[in-house]
Amino acid sequence: MSQVTIESILQEKRLFPPSAEFSQSAHIKSLAEYQQICARAQADPQKFWAELAEQELHWFQKWTTVLDWQPPFAKWFEGGKINISYNCLDRHLATWRKNKAALIWEGEPGDSRTLTYAQLHREVCQMANVLKQLGVQKGDRVGIYLPMIPEAAIAMLACARIGAAHTVVFGGFSAEALRDRLVDGQAKLVITADGGWRKDTAVPLKAQVDKALADGSVPTVKDVLVVRRTAQQIQMEPGRDHWWHDLQQGVSANCPAEPMDSEDLLFILYTSGSTGKPKGVVHTTAGYNLYTHITTKWIFDLQDTDVYWCTADIGWITGHSYIVYGPLSNGATTLMYEGAPRPSNPGCMWDVIEKHGVNIFYTAPTAIRAFIKMGEHLPNARNLSSLRLLGTVGEPINPEAWMWYYRIIGGERCPIVDTWWQTETGGIMVTPLPGAIATKPGSATLPFPGIIADVVDLEGNNVPANEGGYLAVRHPWPGMMRTVFGDPDRFRRTYWEHIPPKDGQYTYFAGDGARRDEDGYFWVMGRVDDVINVAGHRLGTMEIESALVSHPAVAEAAVVGKPDDLKGEEIVAFVTLEGTFDPSEELNKELKKHVVQEIGAIARPGEIRFTEALPKTRSGKIMRRLLRSLASGQEVSGDTSTLEDRSVLDKLREGT
Numbered sequence: 001m002s003q004v005t006i007e008s009i010l011q012e013k014r015l016f017p018p019s020a021e022f023s024q025s026a027h028i029k030s031l032a033e034y035q036q037i038c039a040r041a042q043a044d045p046q047k048f049w050a051e052l053a054e055q056e057l058h059w060f061q062k063w064t065t066v067l068d069w070q071p072p073f074a075k076w077f078e079g080g081k082i083n084i085s086y087n088c089l090d091r092h093l094a095t096w097r098k099n100k101a102a103l104i105w106e107g108e109p110g111d112s113r114t115l116t117y118a119q120l121h122r123e124v125c126q127m128a129n130v131l132k133q134l135g136v137q138k139g140d141r142v143g144i145y146l147p148m149i150p151e152a153a154i155a156m157l158a159c160a161r162i163g164a165a166h167t168v169v170f171g172g173f174s175a176e177a178l179r180d181r182l183v184d185g186q187a188k189l190v191i192t193a194d195g196g197w198r199k200d201t202a203v204p205l206k207a208q209v210d211k212a213l214a215d216g217s218v219p220t221v222k223d224v225l226v227v228r229r230t231a232q233q234i235q236m237e238p239g240r241d242h243w244w245h246d247l248q249q250g251v252s253a254n255c256p257a258e259p260m261d262s263e264d265l266l267f268i269l270y271t272s273g274s275t276g277k278p279k280g281v282v283h284t285t286a287g288y289n290l291y292t293h294i295t296t297k298w299i300f301d302l303q304d305t306d307v308y309w310c311t312a313d314i315g316w317i318t319g320h321s322y323i324v325y326g327p328l329s330n331g332a333t334t335l336m337y338e339g340a341p342r343p344s345n346p347g348c349m350w351d352v353i354e355k356h357g358v359n360i361f362y363t364a365p366t367a368i369r370a371f372i373k374m375g376e377h378l379p380n381a382r383n384l385s386s387l388r389l390l391g392t393v394g395e396p397i398n399p400e401a402w403m404w405y406y407r408i409i410g411g412e413r414c415p416i417v418d419t420w421w422q423t424e425t426g427g428i429m430v431t432p433l434p435g436a437i438a439t440k441p442g443s444a445t446l447p448f449p450g451i452i453a454d455v456v457d458l459e460g461n462n463v464p465a466n467e468g469g470y471l472a473v474r475h476p477w478p479g480m481m482r483t484v485f486g487d488p489d490r491f492r493r494t495y496w497e498h499i500p501p502k503d504g505q506y507t508y509f510a511g512d513g514a515r516r517d518e519d520g521y522f523w524v525m526g527r528v529d530d531v532i533n534v535a536g537h538r539l540g541t542m543e544i545e546s547a548l549v550s551h552p553a554v555a556e557a558a559v560v561g562k563p564d565d566l567k568g569e570e571i572v573a574f575v576t577l578e579g580t581f582d583p584s585e586e587l588n589k590e591l592k593k594h595v596v597q598e599i600g601a602i603a604r605p606g607e608i609r610f611t612e613a614l615p616k617t618r619s620g621k622i623m624r625r626l627l628r629s630l631a632s633g634q635e636v637s638g639d640t641s642t643l644e645d646r647s648v649l650d651k652l653r654e655g656t
């Protein structure tokens, strides 16, 4: 399977218009309708978003200002009072949806649970009251480090309900990574579980929390709330640690949602960038609620009878926006799955679709490539006829994988929405609306209504059709991140200073390379900065380098991505050693283990290459471009004249 290359997608001419049947019953039914909505949004963006906010959400109090834009700082719906937990739960209780399934959970090994809107509301209120009892107040931050169990969604909604911001840390992150995030976010409490199920084994979570909190290294954390999941042996520290099932006993299920200001902090989610430690991406209440609500409704074409399944983990933005907030705000049935394909059960995803009659399925290209490898006999042996819409997210999808997904999973009847967006954008930005926009395999197609996306050069000019450039957004949108937690200057530098303002319009720099074709369709090429996308997970090369150099044997480290058929990219680390250490197979293994310990298994280098020196410019900058070529076994081409010591390159070549 080939990677997405300019060559391969330039030849991609296939066009897949939605079927008349799909379009007829879709929320947005035609290209003309999409274009009309876009025209309305462009003519008066504030009116467009205000009308949707009025129609789609419940407000305790209406806003006074739609948008206050002091570039790059946006405030949406100032003066308004709203609560996203209310919009996701309470407002549905007054309708027939009260007894509709809100959350279907498929757990490992074989557990399952369905919570109606009424039941989910009850549990959220109880957890909210428990948080209050433990002293959590409006404005506090709560860390969430949980596996894919209903309590993850319950915890998020409980925080939102009382006005505490959550900061969810992916359960695959190490104790060290967890500690960094809890410290940066000054979390007051952590919600975790004894452990979680990952591919037939119970992995510890509480033990990692203990490690993260050891020796008072996160002084702000006063309490730990522990969900029982795996029943593995754990230690409970008296006074600090509490079982959720104990505190849930006898706590009231009545907890009115706190009216929040539109711009009150909803959550912080950490994401990797090209420099420094992960950034705390800040999302606030009203704009995020509106943006995730309307994108979920139109892009996934949610109908009231649908069972919708997004396979992301709650620890990533996709889990936040498109498992929890977007679907529940729409009163949908959202499915949550704890498992993953493994040798003992390679067809488990298709079993889940068949068992629950899933209608909408949203996953990542890396997963699709793994499905292809496992063989089409697996999906072919199941009845997947309930599916009516498919989606992808996280990385560019190669046309071959797109076609397989379309044929084998979608039975050539389901539109595919290839959705481009980021942690920072809060919700989907470039995507087909499935009843309106014809798709092309490998293209995220067109911007969502109200989004002014462009492909630009570094002067901020639009580049002509079919020429490469930088993916950028011209106008603020309600779901955009508001700042980097505790570091507004980093927010400005990272996203708003790469491209100069054009005609007074500030331009958001996404960090992705892209091109638009003659139909205006976007083809996203991947990151243009030092971010690697491994299996749809974003990792900063610098984070991995810092982890490596924190090992006593390592003098210097340079990390690059190498194309990988399955994962999109794989991590290759070039390492020089301190004088007293010699390269060995053992040290190689130890360094990989060290990175896992520092960051988590997702950051484990595929390859570590020991070298005597790293190629540098005269000013001492590591020439990653050369290392990237070396890592992927390509001839080193282009300009090497800035290389300080040419023999370094020869030695590196010999070593490979």
Ligand code: 7RM
Binding pocket: 271, 316, 317, 318, 392, 393, 394, 395, 396, 397, 418, 419, 420, 421, 422, 423, 424, 444, 510, 511, 512, 524, 525, 526, 527, 533, 536, 537, 538
């Ligand atoms: C949602 C998410 C963001 C980065 C982004 C891109 C890449 C995401 C697509 C994609 C091509 C897509 N948030 N990316 N979606 N590239 N086509 N449909 O993934 O913050 O974790 O990552 O992911 O590089 O900048 S994220």
